[in-house]
Amino acid sequence: MYEFAYHRPATIDEAVAALEAAGDGKLLAGGQTLIPTLKQRLAAPTDLIDLGAIPDLKGIRAEGSRILVGAGATHAEIANAADIRDRIPALADLAGGIGDPQVRNRGTIGGAIANNDPAADYPAALLALGATVRTNKREIAGDDFFTGLFETALEPAEIVTAVAFPVPEAAAYASFRNPASGYPIAGVMVARGPAGTRVAITGAGPCAFRSAEMESALAATFSADALADIAIPADGLNADIHASAAYRAHLVGVMARRAVAACG
């Protein structure tokens, strides 16, 4: 990779200052996507601002009827947190399926959602659970956060500080994982809770999205059968060496039905 100036701020304000002072700065969270990107020279920032030493970004705690997850919480911490396993087990399962154990020890939810890889798992959870993203500047509804391929509503020098997840009545995540990478070819989280009955799909399109048709069907009858005749259009879905758009559309239906069944 190309050389850069490395910064290790102790506070969010210091991180913002370093970012704003940089010519072309990038934030480093877990680094499990960014470091490979730098090694391939797909990015060449002048400055790297490491968020790993900022205590305010860490931690997972209950906040009334919600679970507040620090942006710096790792996938392993989320998978193992008692609050999440007890109250949003679907989120723990999702986090526990990301990458491999070593990647999970470093990768963070803040980094993952800020990057918004089309095959990231968390976006499906934020959409299905009606989560809110907190930044150093404001709160952004999950529904408004993921705006396109590798694009989010974050402004320059805006840093994700936490994600607040309402606790659902029932939720489950079903993912058809690429056998090598573990990324979802199609991953669906279904949830019933304060944000309503929601079906959120990731891996299949350029950005995570919800299916209004599936949501209406489930709101009327919450069963896998209710989705039997609903086909997601293949139009606009991803097509690559792993799966055609048509196959992804088919997998969305299968994963959605499995997720509903897993809700119990």
Place this chain on the structure above:
Amino acid sequence: MPQTISLTVNGKPVTAEVEGRTLLVQLLRDQLGLTGTHVGCDTAQCGACVVHVDGQSVKSCNLLAVQAEGAEVRTIEGVATGDELHPMQAAFRDHHGLQCGFCTPGMVMSALDLVKNNPDPDEAEIRDWLDGNLCRCTGYQNIVKAIRAGAQAMRG
């Protein structure tokens, strides 16, 4: 832009001059001569580079050395006690858990992290945990047996 970092490696304090872009595996191998940690793929897939940082297994080809400032790093060289193999290492020997040995340091370091939180892992749990450790020689069967046996030996 070179900078000086301080960390602990296998229990000993270390000071090193690194660039921002120096990977942890490069520091360990090239500067500290700890070549037991291997670079297999350089893309964070194969796990030959697995070490422990602050008690957790991580892929050292996927961390910057500067991120380990102030950290406690343990490599395969820090596992045995003098000439006496750690029970997990002995298990790999006894159960023929290696052929060429290239993946083996990463396998042992990964296994030690598994057993830390799960002292009696079953076969499914071991195979699941090894998701990030690839072996081209063995077909994994004896690696799994070795880890089962190593975990049992560690339980005493």
